[in-house]
Each structure stands twice: as C-alpha cells, then as structure tokens.
Amino acid sequence: MLVLSRKPNQSIVISSDIVVTVIEVKGDQVRLGIKAPREVTIHREEVAAEIRAANREAAQTGPGLPDLPVPPSN
Amino acid sequence: MNPPTSTTTEPVRQSTGPQQEAARVADVTIESSRFGALELERSQGIDFGPGLLGFPESGTYYLLDVPETGYYAWLQSGEEPEVAFLVTSPWDFFPDYELDVPDDVQDEISLSDPSDAEVLVLLTAHHDGGATALTANLLGPIVVNTRTRQARQIVLDDTRYTTRELLRAS
Numbered sequence: 001m002l003v004l005s006r007k008p009n010q011s012i013v014i015s016s017d018i019v020v021t022v023i024e025v026k027g028d029q030v031r032l033g034i035k036a037p038r039e040v041t042i043h044r045e046e047v048a049a050e051i052r053a054a055n056r057e058a059a060q061t062g063p064g065l066p067d068l069p070v071p072p073s074n
Numbered sequence: 075m076n077p078p079t080s081t082t083t084e085p086v087r088q089s090t091g092p093q094q095e096a097a098r099v100a101d102v103t104i105e106s107s108r109f110g111a112l113e114l115e116r117s118q119g120i121d122f123g124p125g126l127l128g129f130p131e132s133g134t135y136y137l138l139d140v141p142e143t144g145y146y147a148w149l150q151s152g153e154e155p156e157v158a159f160l161v162t163s164p165w166d167f168f169p170d171y172e173l174d175v176p177d178d179v180q181d182e183i184s185l186s187d188p189s190d191a192e193v194l195v196l197l198t199a200h201h202d203g204g205a206t207a208l209t210a211n212l213l214g215p216i217v218v219n220t221r222t223r224q225a226r227q228i229v230l231d232d233t234r235y236t237t238r239e240l241l242r243a244s
Contacts (some may be wrong), residue, residue: 020235038178041124043229050129051214051229054237058196058211059129061160063108068143069180069241071166 087145107156108148109138120153121224123182132157135225137178137218149194149216164212167241173230175217183224185216190221198238210236 002010011021017037024031034042043051086165119134126132134152146167151157164171173193175185185191189233195210212235 004234038181044231047229047231048127049212050237051211051227054160054198054211054214055126055128055196055227058159058198061197061199062148063156065160065206067148068140069167071145072242 084213085181104136104150104152105155106150106158108158109150112136112138112150119223120149120218123224123226126159126216126227128156129157129227137161146197149196160197160199160208161216162193162197162210162213162241164210167210168212168239171212171235173217173228173232175228178229179217180228183226184222185217185219185224188219190219192220193219194217194218197241198202208241210239210241211237212239213237 006022007021011019014020019035020039021033022030022034023033028071030057036042098115098117102114102116102119104112104114114136119136120134124130124133125153129172131153132153135149136150136152138150140146140148146160146162149159151162175191181184182190194216195212196214196216197208197210199208201205201235210223213230213232214227215230216227218223
C-alpha cells in the first residue's frame with residue numbers, strides 16, 4: 001500500500017485521469033473531492049460492502065416462495 | 075407489477091408462463107436453476123454494464139414476470155444460470171420512497187426522459203420457522219431505461235433507507 005501525506009487543496013493523481021483532492025480536514029473527518037471518468041464507479045467502502053452483501057443474500061431467494069404479499073390498498 | 079399508475083410503455087418483460095407471444099422468436103436459452111430451460115429473446119436482455127455489486131460476471135439480465143401476482147418479477151442473469159433476483163416496484167409497497175438518479179448514471183444508461191425510467195428493488199426472503207418475510211433493498215435500487223434497455227444498480231447516499239425494509243402486506 002502506498003501512503004502519501006497531503007494538505008488541504010492538494011491532490012493525488014491516479015492513472016492520469018483520476019484526481020483525488022483533499023478539500024477540508026476537520027477533526028477526524030476528511031472531505032475529499034474526486035474527479036474521475038464517468039465509467040469509474042466510486043462508493044463509500046462500507047456502503048458498497050453492505051449492498052454487495054445484500055445482493056448476495058437476495059440471490060439466495062426462491063424459487064419456492066409462499067404467497068407473495070399484495071401491497072396495502074391506498 | 076404494472077399497476078394502473080405505471081408510466082411504463084415498453085414491454086420490458088417476458089413471462090415464465092407457457093404463453094409466449096407468437097410473433098417473437100426465442101434465440102437464447104438459459105438453463106436456469108430456478109425455472110429450468112428458459113427460451114428468451116436476446117433483444118429483450120437488459121444491459122447492466124458492470125453488473126450488480128458482488129455479481130461482476132453477469133452483465134445481462136432478463137425480466138420475467140411472476141405469473142398472476144401482478145407485482146413481482148424475476149431478474150434472471152443471462153450469464154449465470156443460478157443467479158436471479160426477485161424484484162418489485164418500490165412504490166406499490168413504499169409510496170413515500172424517493173431516490174435521486176445521479177447524473178453519471180443517467181448518462182451511462184442514456185436516460186434523459188424520466189418517463190423512460192423504471193425503478194426496481196431487490197427482494198430477499200427470510201425464513202423464520204414456517205413464516206416467510208420479504209424485505210426490500212431500498213438503499214441499492216435498480217434503475218432501468220425501458221427505451222434503451224440499459225440499467226444500473228444505484229447506491230443511494232440516503233440514511234433513511236436500509237437494505238432490508240419489510241414488505242407490508244395488505
């Protein structure tokens with residue numbers, strides 16, 4: 001793993017087309033700005049991990065399902 | 075799945091039932107683990123680009139209505155026969171649900187007209203003794219451009235929602 005030190009308004013460049021800039025450091029929080037080509041997907045790691053786990057669990061569903069619920073009538 | 079309020083115009087789905095529309099020609103067969111051999115049209119596939127998180131091998135899915143329920147469909151992977159997800163439209167069960175489709179996702183699926191968008195959420199069955207509860211992933215919805223047949227799963231930045239919201243029955 002590469003470890004770099006940066007100050008606010010300084011950036012790192014990844015593979016020439018991704019730029020990560022430290023916008024603000026406040027207490028234990030760092031605000032980052034990320035410029036990347038639109039095909040590059042960026043997620044907060046813990047949220048992406050949660051969705052990945054939820055997808056894997058959802059894929060275990062079926063086919064033998066009981067009566068599927070009908071939505072409440074509005 | 076297509077309540078009267080739906081604005082969907084395109085027939086995005088095929089049926090797992092026996093009655094296929096006669097004019098269509100099946101040109102792809104999926105030996106699915108849930109439904110057996112599915113004869114489908116490649117042109118009806120939905121392009122998911124890099125796929126769903128955790129399922130990078132599946133870039134194409136077919137939407138198969140669950141017969142007679144009206145609210146449910148399966149997203150069957152075109153590449154992995156054992157991969158399928160039960161889905162529903164969120165608003166039938168969660169009328170207040172809101173989501174913002176990020177600009178980059180709109181670009182990726184060529185979505186310019188909101189009436190082309192169909193939103194689906196993945197469902198998970200939880201078996202507890204004899205009872206089964208379904209939960210919906212409202213944090214990671216799927217947006218389909220019904221015109222171009224492109225779709226993406228969005229990861230919402232919204233703390234109101236979780237990946238397992240209970241589906242309430244009537």
